[in-house]
Amino acid sequence: MITSFISHVGQTxxxxxxxxxxxxxxLWLTLFGKPHRKLFPLFIQQLFQLGILSLPIILTSGLFIGMVLSFQGYYVLVDYAAEQSLGSLSALSLLRELGPVVAALLFAGRAGSSxxxxxxxxxxxxQIASMEMMAVSPYKRVLAPRLIxxxxxxxxxxxxxxxxxxxGGYLIGVSWLGVDSGAYWSVMQGSVDYVPDVLNGVLKSVIFAIIITWVALYNGYYAVPTARGISLSTTKTVVISSLLALAMDFVLTALMFGA
Amino acid sequence: MAQSNHLVIKKLSFSRNERLLFDDLDFEFERGKITAILGPSGIGKTTLLKLIGGQLPVDSGEILFNNQAIHNCSEKVRYQARQKMGMLFQSGALFNDLSVFENVAFPLREHFKLEESLLQTLVLMKLEAVGLRGAKDLKPAELSGGMARRVALARAIALDPELVMYDEPFTGQDPISMNVLLKLVKQLNSTLGITSIIVSHDVNEVLSIADNVYVLAEQSIIASGSVDDIFKQTDNALLQQFLLGKSEGPVPFHFKGASFADDLEQVNR
Structure with missing residues (x-):
């Protein structure tokens, strides 16, 4: 019993x-060493695949999340007669947390799985094996442009x-619920700082991007080469990269805003 | 003798997932000849080609290509050797998002900076050789299985390799495309002097064009030599069963298990 437990732990x-x-x-073979000759055009092609093609889901979700946030925020703030701070609430929660995290989760579902x-x-x-046999490194030709x-x-x-x-928050807060337009923007401008809020958010999303793309490429490259294997890998990519991104978000938030 | 051997494999052993596939095997592939490697499914024939191409590391043994070791060499040497090798994959392995023309142009574009007109000429020559110049604008999804394999063959010879490896080239082909492929393999070998290694279990088709044969079974080589030699070895029961495709012989029809009577007794107990 105990030996089987120990061997199981060892195996795992x-x-x-x-x-x-x-x-x-x-990751090492993909990023280091001589890059592919056509890295830039291949990168642009992938930027279209991963970036432009993810735009519809990102923009639509952004709009709705901003609208919902504005609704919920307004009803809490109005009790304290603080509805003028709606702009600050929306902007700070979006730039620091919701933006990077929700965009990362959507990206894992849309781009990571694909x-x-x-x-x-x-x-x-x-196709990968045939590329290797043609003396073309799949790490540099296939993985590197996608990762970058x-x-x-x-x-x-x-x-x-x-x-x-x-x-979206402006639409609901100002046009529907009647917060003053000038107050929405000026409170936001007053409370949002460039480095701690905007740049930290961008830094978070860079780290999420590395995690998600790395997990997605790994799961694809080492997928069991059958239809079932690929579908399992796709699921694994979404689950693992989402969880890792959320866990990393906690760590980063603690580091950035915790002190 | 060393000069005429293009590829030599010495004392090759390889196992995967704790299952021994090759045990101390020796092969010699003569320059400019067609060598067939025959054997039942699952014996590791495709694995052998991957070992030659350096896609899998050997457990022990040596692989010498043009008298140069390619089993434990640097990445650079391996890539240089691969430029002299072509491989026709069983599935064709064409790039789905590229047209037939671009598929054949792929290795040329990757390795050389050619004038577009020269590149087009080269690609059209390769496609003409396999009779598919007219299909150059089609996508791989629009091709039949036989056509896809011919395009893959054109791509495999795009860099003018010295050695071409064919992985089950005739599996699942209709009689016409089978004969077309046979003719192409033979033609490429005789006109360009390409050393060819064909891995297959289509005994009659392969033996009709091969010069030398290795027959693999149970981790070892059970017969080797010229095609005539192989058929003369009538005392080798396993070889005869494989060549003639008999259902009974050293390889039993029944998978190993308890006797039928015992199993029935269990059921009716």
Missing amino acids: SLTFVHLIGRACLM LTAEIGLMQSTE AGIVALPLLTLLFNVMAIW
Whole structure:
């Protein structure tokens, strides 16, 4: 009983260490060394795939989240006759937390899953193997442009998400609930600081982007090359990258705003 | 002798998932000849090609390509060797998002900076060789299985390799495309002098074009030599069963298990 427990723990830790090692090695081979000759055009292509194609879901969600936030915030603030602070509440909660986190979760669902499915399919149809046999490194040709595009795309998407959400908050707060337009903007301007609020939010989303794209590429590259394997990997990407992003958000918030 | 051998494998051992696939095997592939590797499914024939291409590391043994070790070399040497090798994958492994033309142009674009007109000429020559110049604008999804394999063949020879490896090239082909592929493999070998390694279990088709044969079974080579030699080894029961495709022989029809009577007794107890 005890020996089987110990061997189980050993097995699990070994698997975990093996996984971490493989993932780090993959990241190393992708990012270091001579880059692919056509890295820039490939990167632009992926920026379109991961960034532009994620825009509809990011912008729509941003709008609705901003509107809901404004509603809920207003009804709490109005009890204290503080509804003029609505702009500050919306902007701070969006820039520091909601923006980076919700955009990251949406990105994991939209772009992360498609990355895993795409790479997994390339693996199962031997496209990756054939690339290797043509003396072309799949790390540099396939993974690197996707990783860099993911890291660039998510912070930009997060900023656009924030802009839409703040506008959505304005629509509800000012146009519907009657908060003064000047107060909405000036209170926001007064309470939001560039470095601690805006830049910290961007920094968060850069870190989320690395996590999500890395997990997505790893799960695709090491997917079991069958239809079932790919679908399992896709699910795993969304679940694991979302959880890691949320856990990392807690750590980052504690570091950035905790002291 | 060393000069005429293009690829030599010495004392190769390889196991995967704690299952031994190859135990101390030796192969010699003569330059400019077609060598067939035959064996039942699941024996690790495709794995052998991946070992030659350096996609999997060997457990022990040596792989010498043009007298140069390629099993434990640097990444650079391996990539240089791969530029001289072509491989036709069983599924074709064409890039879905690229047209037929771009698929064949892919290795050329990756490795050389060619004038567009020269590149187009080269690609059209390769496509002409496999008879699919007319299909250059199609996407891989629009091709039949046989056509996809011919495009993949054009891509495999795009860099003018010295050695081409064919992974089950005839599996699942209709009689016409099977013959077209056979003719192409033979033609490429005789006109360009490409050393060819064909991994297959389509015995009759492969033996009709091969010069030398290795037959694998149970982690070892059970027969090797020229095609005529192989058929003369009538005392080798396993070989005969495989060549003639008999359902009974050293490889039993029944999967290992308890006897039928015992199983029935269990059920009716």
